[in-house]
Amino acid sequence: MAEAALRLEQAGYRRSALVEWLTTVDHKKIGILYYWTSIVYLLLAGFLALLMRIQLAQPDMNFLGPKTYNEVMTMHGTMMIFAVAMPLNAAFFNIAVPLMIGARDVAFPRLNAFSYWSFLFGSLLMWSSFLFGHAPDAGWFGYANLSSSRLYSAGPGLDFWDLGLQVLGISSIAGALNFFVTIVNMRAPGMSLMRMPVYVWMVLVTAVLILLAFPSLTVGLFMIMFDRYFDTNFFNPLHGGDPVIWQHLFWIFGHPEVYILVLPPMGIISEILPTFSRKPLFGAPFVIFAGIAIAFLSFFVWAHHMFTVGLGPVPNALFAASTMMIGIPTGVKVFNWLATMWGGSIDFKAPMKFASAAVWLLMMGGVTGVMHATVPLDYQQQDSYFIVAHFHYIIFGVIVMALLGATYYWFPKMYGRLLDERLGTVHFWLTFLAMNLTFFPMHFVGLDGMPRRYFTYSAETGWGTWNLVITIGAFILGLSQLVLLVNVVKTMRQPANAPADPWDGRTLEWTIPSPPPAYNFAVIPTVRGRDAYWIEKYGDGHHTVTDTTQRRHVSVNRDNPGHGLPAGVHLPKPSWWPMIVSAGLTAMAAGMIMHGTETLGPLGFPVVGIGAFVVFFGLLGWHFEPAIEHAEHEQAHVHH
Amino acid sequence: MSQAHAAASHPVEEHTTTGISHNRLMMWTFLASDCMFFGSLIWVYFAYRGRYFEPPYPRDLLDIPYTSVSAAVLLLSSFSIVMALTALERADMKGFRGWLLGTILLGALFLGGQYYEFTTFYHEGLTLTSNLFGTTFFVLTGFHGTHVFIGIVWLLVQWLLSYFGKLTPAHVERFFVTTLYWHFVDIVWIIIFMLVYLMPY
DSSP, X not given: OHHHHXXXXXXXXXXXXXXXXXXXXXXXXXXXXXXXXXXXXXXHHHHHHHHHHHHHSSTTOOSSOHHHHHHHHHHHHHHIIIIIIHHHHHHHHXXXXXXXXTOSSOXXXXXXXXXHHHHHHHHHHHHGGGTTTOOOOSTTTTOTTTTTOTTTSOSSHHXXXXXXXXXXXXXXXXXXXXXXXXXXXXXXXXXXGGGSOHHHHHHHHHHHHHHHHHHHHHHHHHHHXXXXXXXXXXXXXXXXXXXXXXXXXXXXXXXXXXXHHHHHHHHHHHHHHHHHHTXXXXXXXXXXHHHHHHHHHGGGOGGGGOGGGOOOHHHHHHHHHHHHHHHHHHHHHHHHHHHHHTTOOOOOOHHHHHHHHHHHHHHHHHHHHHHHHSHHHHHHHTTBHHHHHHHHIIIIIXXXXXXXXXXXXXXXXXXXXXXXXXHHHHHHHHHHHHHHHHHHHHHHHHHTTOBTTOSOOOGGGOOHHHHHHHHHHHHHHHHHHHHHHHHHHHHHTSOOOOOSOXXXXXXXXXXXXXXXXXXXXXXXXXXOSSSHHHHHHHOOSSSOOSOHHHHHHHHHHHXXXXXXXXXXXXXXXXXXXXXXXXXXXXXXXXXXXXXXXXXXXXXXXXXXXXXXXXXXXXXXXXXHSOSEEOTTGGGOOOOO | OHHHHHHHHSSOOOOOSSSSOHHHHHHHHHHHHHHHHHHHHHHHHHHTTTOOOSXXXXXXXXXXXXXXXXXXXXXXXXXXXXXXXXXXXXXOHHHHHHHHHHHHHHHHHHHHHHHHHHHHHHHXXXXXXXXXXXXXXXXXXXXXXXXXXXXXXXXHHHHHHHHTTSSOGGGHHHHHHHHHHHHHHHHHHHHHIIIIIISOO
């Protein structure tokens, strides 16, 4: 067993560290790439937020000015959604999901690398708009025809936004396809759907949401692109075009997008609470079906973003009702989480602090959500800071808090080290208090009528005091994230000696060393229930387990003698092609942006052509390259 | 033991939970996503249907008999690709190449027909910018044409690969996935043809 593992390690590729990271197809490494890219973007987009907060700290400030404010606001929103929240989720899909289902990698390792590189290049393309002095400035939802007409948004800013989002969309679709197939098709023997960890369930539901929701955004972005480049009439009222069509397309994507962001963190909460309460998740099937119900309902609520558009009382009433219905499955989740903790032997470690705080913050943000599901209330709150308070409680309070919790929880699986608990506690309390200091007063100024997206306000509104409080809170919030970085640096200097199972975990990733070997599982485990590892360690209440390791290995041979053994362990082969194809794709997007400018216009289509050429031959190269390294590993069968 | 032998002779031997290959499952899932793509495009077409402020109007342009023939050509390619697949399953490489080439030619004939239709409409004054019919018609049918084009390139690559021994009867699963895509593109055309051409204005 150990000998086989050693041989596998030796068969690894001898390449320089840089080349290894550039060509990696290992889900664990791709997860780490995703993680640090999104953390850097979190700090950058957070920095943009601080710029806005300086501008708003006092009435009539002139720190940014309206043009820059619009750009900073748009990039803050767009990047936080598409380049922080989504890829930070994708980081943990990569880090945890294959390990939790007992797989050696994802179904399409090179496609996985392609998703990462497309995310990186697409987001860099969008960030680069600042260098050209034309960042997008129409808000993260880019309402037509402000966004679709060169009359109203001259310069390439909105082109960066449109084309950059298309590249990011392709990255998300590829990632969703990959994780859908991985979860459906690569589970360890015995892991029926209802034995899947709740986090894996939520990733599966999220993948379906991405696949069904993103095309509507893609179509909308194409329409804006055609209007901007080829003078089509999609959103041109002179020829009957209707800007409200864009709002429908955007929010048919945009509302499921909210659940694309929040369902995986809900899954993370559903893993952390049971682990640190030492109790199974209360009513796990209910939590799973609640997640499915939320995902289903999310396609029927989009017009609650459009109550003030004037769709009429009947659509408004229907969408109000469907929106309130989402409160029911969400409430089911909250009560199940509370019941999980109830009577548990709670170990209040850093992951648990973040996860349990996220439950409370979800309540805070959820209650205001039900408030603006009510049409008359929404007429009052629409486009006010009350909305900003609401969605930051969800996006920061639930999504970022749960993902920070996941950082502490799964760090041993990333680096084989445990983050410092004391610094984690400091990080948690600073973040938790500062986030409430930042976002809670927004309720007050919002109800008092302070509009969102305005770059300033006058002194007689009386909003100066609370805005100063918000700005102070925002700065504390930003600075307290440095505690996490200090913690990481401090931890990385220590030896990688974290145990395989530091939290007395319940799921399969804790059965293997921290960090896991390249091949994850030397023996594919057999699963006998939800909380697969817990059952092996402590029994399922019906059988007593004598020797856990022996038991698992024997069950592999008995239950499924063919699985994972005769063919040996095949490691996916490192590849340059995913990055090359991503680069070609991004070149096509960049060429389109150039085509829209005056100076580089003639170069635009040639660059698009070169990009298409690179994509085509990149895909051919991808096709011809064997996906799996057969040599050497053939001998590395695992025997018992 | 038999499994080990199979692993040696097959390009990729994978064990899946459902018994469906990864490639096949991914293609079905992708097609579900692509349904939403065409669904959104068709929805936009209908949202703007009839809001055509100036000529040319669809009833002056659309030539149902002509497009019926080109639709039949595309549908015929669904038949020929099935014949190519069964030939590959029988390890009849000659038959496979013939039927595959036939499929490619039928697809190209359809695209040529679309090109002729587009230029005819263009000469009658319908452009991307002329009115909302031009905008929605060209974008909807254009995206379908792009799908056909990608399918043709994909088939052409596989046709060439078969001459270099890179596409053999062992790759039948891989080719099957291509046929799924091809059938999907055909079905989408049936829907577009009915909704855009056959529904009276």
